[in-house]
Amino acid sequence: MDKTVKAEGRSIDSASPREAQSAAKSARLARAKPPAAIRLGIAKTYKLYINGKFPRTESGRYFTVADAKGNIAANMCRASRKDFREAVLAARAAFSGWAGASAYLRGQILYRVAEMLEARAEQFVAELKLMGVDKRAASREVTATIDCLVYYAGWTDKYQQVFSAVNPVASSHFNFSILEPVGVVSVLAGRENALLGFVEAIAPVIAGGNTAIALASEQNPLCAVSLAEVLHSSDVPAGVINILSGYRKELAEQFASHMDVNAIIANGDDASEIKMIQEQAANNIKRVIIRKKPVAPDPYQIIDVQETKTTWHPIGG
Amino acid sequence: MIAPKPDQAPRVDQVGVDERVARFRARSIKKASKVEALNLVLSQIDLTTLEGQDTPGKVRQLCQKAMRLHDSLPDIPHVAAVCVYPMMVAEAKKALGASGIKVASVATSFPSGMAPSDVKLEEIKLAVGLGADEIDMVISRGKFLEGKYQEVFDEIVACKEACGEAHLKVILETGELGALDRVRHASLLAMQAGADFIKTSTGKIQPAATMPVTLVMLQAIRDYYYDTGRMVGMKPAGGISKAKLAIHYLVMLRETLGEAWMSPEWFRFGASSLANDVLMQLQKQRTGIYQSEDYFSKD
Amino acid sequence: MNKATAPHSLNFDTGWAYSPAPESIDHVEIKDQYKLFIGGKFVAPKSGKYFDTINPANEKVLARVAHAGVADVDRAVKSARDAYDTVWSKMKPAERGKYIYRIARIIQERAREFAVIESMDGGKPIREARDVDIPLAAAHFFYYAGWADKLDYAFPCRTPQSLGVAGQIIPWNFPLLMAAWKIAPALACGNTVVLKPAETTPLTALKLAEVMEAADLPPGVVNILTGDGSTGAAIVNHEDVNKIAFTGSTNVGRIIQRALAGTDKKYTLELGGKAANIVFADAAIDQAVEGIVNAIFFNQGHVCCAGSRLLVQESVADEVVAKLKERMQTLIVGDPLDKNTDIGAINSAAQLERINAYLDLGQEEGAEMFQCGGKNPDKGYWCQPTLFTNVAQSHRIVREEIFGPVLAIQTFRTLDEAVAKANNTQYGLSGGIWTDKGAKIFNVGAKMRAGVIWANTFNKFDPTSPFGGYKESGIGREGGMHGLSAYLDLH
Structure with a gap:
């Protein structure tokens, strides 16, 4: 399983000394050629995140991601359909526990993710910068991501109150409608905002008690994959969020067609892909949520992946 | 013998019972089936007078009515019984003679039942001694609500023994029991203690008989029959004054207990004014013309 | 076509039958x-x-x-x-x-x-x-x-x-x-x-x-x-x-x-749907039996949310099935315009054919079929209310929507088993729970993956009540x- 992949063409990073220094504080990104007196940097191997573990792809394949300067930033796992299948199994197994967790606990855990991200903020700023985001924008994106997590952490025990209902039926029954998570949700993250966009896509899914398999942006996967480290240290139960990297063209169809996935969220505006997703989703009447453009956080995105359950009971003696 | 505890009786859901009753009431009984039902209702009536102002004269009149409901309608049955206080049993027995109509006597300190057990038993023996064919006793609701089920049970057992050959109808006074679960429990308790009939009400408390209460009692009878093979009769009493409602009761009886119970031997209506409405309906069926009360005797 | 098997069973073949009570149609205008x-x-x-x-x-x-x-x-x-x-x-x-x-x-x-x-x-x-x-x-x-x-x-x-x-x-x-x-x-x-x-x-x-x-x-x-x-x-x-x-x-x-x-x-x-109707031993059994009837025989079973799978706890299964069979004897199948009719005509010849194919299939699969043996009118499309016992989760009559008055009955021992069977389907429209215990209703109701949960009732609809699967x-x-x-x- 844990086969080592020999990557070809590993290049020397040409980041400036200051940047290299900053990166060294967090997980070391830059594969820097060390000045004579400094020790050799340890580059991070980016792996998948499935069922609370960090496996490499079972396929043994990889793809390279280039940084802003066109150099290879990392070799990413090119996840296969089997990796996706494993991730769905993990998400399904985790579902009843996570859906059954109290809203308070889910809120606490999402808040914990925010705390952990805050603590590792510099690592993510560095990763964003590596991919060409300027420093101020990178900082803004990381803080916005943390705030997004806090925002949804706060919603976990409120959306039910805002969107559920007691229905005044005419017969002698008590009738109420509550929201329940739809189940296992597959998420195709958009290209924009590697970190913020990814978190904005998965946070409302998780806040509502679903479990997820998310595909990181193909062009810009570093932050999403690194986010797994944050999740891993944040009491998020294994399998609740599974993160894959790989070729969207190869995996999107699997994300859309899998019979044990209840909903798909696809960020992006590729018309032919959207059509394909909707067609494949019909296999099991999957709920399809298409977000052609990034959407600011709001509770309706939680509701998008909720089912309404209505319960009747007689009122009598 | 040990009295059944509340948890030995099945649960009852009131809304579900109401819905089932609504279905019975939605049955449309027309033409031949209506005439047949009306005749059956007449034959199942316990014509009743239970007033402080009852006199031998009133009872004699009632017995005449019982025997000759409406002379201008040939081929109609007589009622099943006349139901009176113990003091009136002898008068009724004499007036009814060999008509085949039974004399039913309330007893056990009707309607409250608030008397010592030995007094109640004496009253039964008195009524039976005067010729009562059937005894309508009341259960001690106070004791039942207090949870002294064994005392209630033992009293019924003693009453049954005191009845000798007379049939024992046990009045639960469901209007005082407060819930259908208790009706179901009290029905089971009464049957296990030896009741030949179970009866809803004295007629002195509102609500008296209702279809939901009667359905629960019929279902108790059915389950008791499943368990023991012994048939127990049913008597809703009080508040059934219209033929249409009585027919709904028969529909309910038919679809709950079936053919075997469709006779005066196993089902009675305790009523004082039902008979005339049934007669009017029969006349209407015969003539096609709606009737006036002025044409039917009020006794 | 066996009769109810209780040791002391009832006879609903009464001398007193309901006369026809047809709804009048003279006030209705249907153009050619x-x-x-x-x-x-x-x-x-x-x-x-x-x-x-x-x-x-x-x-x-x-x-x-x-x-x-x-x-x-x-x-x-x-x-x-x-x-x-x-x-x-x-x-x-x-x-x-x-x-x-x-x-x-x-x-x-x-x-x-x-x-x-x-x-x-x-x-x-x-x-x-x-x-x-x-x-x-x-x-x-x-x-x-x-x-x-x-x-x-x-x-x-x-x-x-x-x-x-x-x-x-x-x-x-x-x-x-x-x-x-x-x-x-x-x-x-x-x-x-x-x-x-x-x-x-x-x-x-x-x-x-x-x-x-x-x-x-x-x-x-x-x-x-x-x-x-x-x-x-x-x-x-x-x-x-x-x-x-x-x-x-x-x-x-x-x-x-x-x-x-x-x-x-x-x-x-x-x-579509293939709703499980779960009856626990502590249910109000008589109302549950009525609920089962209403769940599957309402509208000839042409109901997407019909309770077409009965899951009954083993300790009361015999009682429930016996009572159900007796209750079925009082269902009146016939002229839809008769006010006393409980079960009308199957909607079309094609639908009847589909239902009949499932009746054959159920028997081929080894399930035991029960009908009361009522006589169908000469003309029109009819299906007598039908029970299948001795069925398993793998049977097609348990898995597929029949859309007719056909009930598949299974038993269960524990709550978890009931929930697992209830959810073991591609559908999730509705579900029924019958128990006198409130805590159990909330527990089972939360675990059932269905959009409408009827607890101690079934097939209720109201404009204010959201419906969907x-x-x-x-x-x-x-x-x-x-x-x-x-x-x-x-x-």
């Missing part, structure tokens, strides 16, 4: 031929084609109705678009609401006529049409009428906007009620409508068109097209339709979802406040 209702007028179909609609209880033709082709669909959509652009989307919401109130009132006034036609065209007992379908249809219009000018309150921090033209395709099991479920919220939200009733039950929708006329609804706001699957497909595929609402089988729902891929049409789907039972909700979002743009 119906055209399409487009732009506020009945117009002949461009297709030039008509088809018969028959009474499934006697196989007699009731009327000829037009078959809408692609050109007719196009005309209806244009008329709906025109009405949307020029009138309906511009009207004050409160005024829109008043039209819908009018519709509700006229249906109430003409309720019995609707009930009779519903029974004749679809085969359902007049009692159900009279007491359930028609009153609920009127209530739906009345409920949604009031929403028209209150939509802003339903969605915090959003400004709801109407969608445009809604294409609506409804099934044959509750023809007028389904039309009401579809049309009422669509109109309240400011959309215009092209509605296609089912091929075998077009008449009450056409009568509803008369109501729209009588209510002076602006022409084109509601268009009603009769036809078959090809008509429905033309509506789904019409490029100027903004929203599709479909109720029907999961297979057709799948086709529609595929057909809509790549379009921006919004859609809601109410599809999990998993392959559909997408979206109809009814209640939740039913509004299907007809609004909330962005």
